[in-house]
Each structure stands twice: as structure tokens, then as C-alpha cells.
Amino acid sequence: MGVNCERISYPKSSIGIVNNSNHDVHFYFALGGNNGIMYPDTVLSASLDPPFPVAKAGEIGFRDFGFSEEEIFKGIPSDTLSIYIFHPDTLAKYNWEKVVEEYMILNRYDVSFGDLKRLTWQVYYPPNNRMEDIKIYPEQK
Numbered sequence: 001m002g003v004n005c006e007r008i009s010y011p012k013s014s015i016g017i018v019n020n021s022n023h024d025v026h027f028y029f030a031l032g033g034n035n036g037i038m039y040p041d042t043v044l045s046a047s048l049d050p051p052f053p054v055a056k057a058g059e060i061g062f063r064d065f066g067f068s069e070e071e072i073f074k075g076i077p078s079d080t081l082s083i084y085i086f087h088p089d090t091l092a093k094y095n096w097e098k099v100v101e102e103y104m105i106l107n108r109y110d111v112s113f114g115d116l117k118r119l120t121w122q123v124y125y126p127p128n129n130r131m132e133d134i135k136i137y138p139e140q141k
Contacts, residue, residue, distance in 0.1 A: 013064055013065045013066055013067050013068055013069065013071075013072070014062040014063055014064040014065065014121065015029065015062060015063055015065075015069075015072075015083075015116065015121050015122070015123070016060045016061070016062040016121060016122040016123070017055040017060065017061045017062065017083075017085070017122070017123060017124075017125060018055070018060050018122050018123070018124045018125070019055035019056065019057055019058065019059060019060065019061065019125050020058070020124060020125065020126065020128070021057060021125055021126055022057055022058075023057050023087065023088070023089075024054050024055065024056050024057055024088050025054070025055050025061075025085050025086065025087065025088070025106065025125050026050065026051060026052040026053065026054055026055075026085070026086040026087075026088055026091055027052055027053055027054075027055060027061065027063075027083060027084065027085055027086070028048065028052045028083070028084040028086070029063060029081060029082075029083055030042075030081065030082040030083070030084065031072070031075065031076070031081070032075065032076075036048070037082070038076065038077075038082075039076070039078055039080040039081065039082045039110060040078060040080070042082055042108060042110075042137075043100075044084070044099065044100040044103065044105075045100070046096070046097060046100050048096070048100075050086075050091050050096060050099075051088075051091060052086065052091075054088070055125070060122070069113075069116070069117075069121060070113075073113045079112050079113055080110050080111065080112055081110070081111050081112075081116075082108055082109070082110050082111075083108065083109040083111065083123060084105050084107075084108050085105060085106040085107045085108070085109075085125050086099075086104070086105055086106060087106055090104050105137075106125065107125065107126075107127065107136055107137065107138070108136070108137040109123055109127075109131070109134055109135070109136055110134070110135040110136075110137070111123065111134055111135075115133070115134055119131070127140055
């Protein structure tokens with residue numbers, strides 16, 4: 001299995017999640033907004049509303065923001081965007097309050113505009129060697 005690393009042709013205003021795992025993943029981009037969160041706050045909000053968009057196993061999921069990649073970062077005060085990755089079984093089995101309380105994420109990527117540009121606006125789950133300079137929680141060994 002594996003997803004081609006070349007940038008897939010989709011709207012310029014999107015960020016892709018390349019899912020190289022054997023299960024689907026849900027993802028959330030912390031851009032603030034109503035009841036949202038924004039770096040440096042990395043605590044999940046009790047008012048977020050899953051389910052989140054899905055990247056199917058072996059495929060790329062993306063979110064189209066409807067404005068340019070540069071504009072995505074204009075509203076972020078710290079040039080860092082947090083991307084949260086969740087296992088669908090976790091979101092199906094536990095209520096959101098428990099997910100928040102126990103921080104039940106697969107990974108959180110804290111990426112800058114430069115990071116995303118270098119990665120051609122795609123991040124990878126699980127993280128691969130292209131993401132070695134990205135801040136990832138929990139830390140990768």
C-alpha cells in the first residue's frame with residue numbers, strides 16, 4: 001500500500017492528509033472560528049463537533065478552505081497551524097467529552113506555512129521521513 005507522493009491536482013486552497021495507514025482517519029484543522037481552537041492553544045475544545053472529514057485508508061483526504069494558502073495563515077497569529085488526526089474507532093466508541101478529557105488523538109502536527117509549502121501542502125499519516133522537521137505530538141521516536 002502507499003499513496004503517490006506527488007501533489008494531486010485539487011484546489012489551491014486545500015491541505016491534504018495522505019493516509020498511508022490501513023485504516024481511515026478523521027482530521028481537524030485548528031483555525032479558530034466559532035468554538036474552535038488555535039495554536040498555541042492545543043487543548044481540544046468541548047464544543048467542537050465531530051465527525052470530522054475523513055482520509056480513507058490508502059487515499060488522500062483534503063479540506064478546501066475556499067481561499068488561498070497564504071490567506072489560510074493570515075488569520076493565524078503565530079504562523080503555526082495545528083492539525084489533529086483521530087482514529088474513527090475512537091470517535092465511534094467514546095463520547096467527545098472523554099476524547100477531550102483524555103486527549104485521544106493519534107497525532108497532532110504543528111506546522112508552519114513554510115513546512116506546508118515544503119511538503120507541497122500535504123501531511124502524512126503515519127508521519128514519514130518527509131515530516132522529520134515537523135513538531136509532532138506525541139513525539140515520534
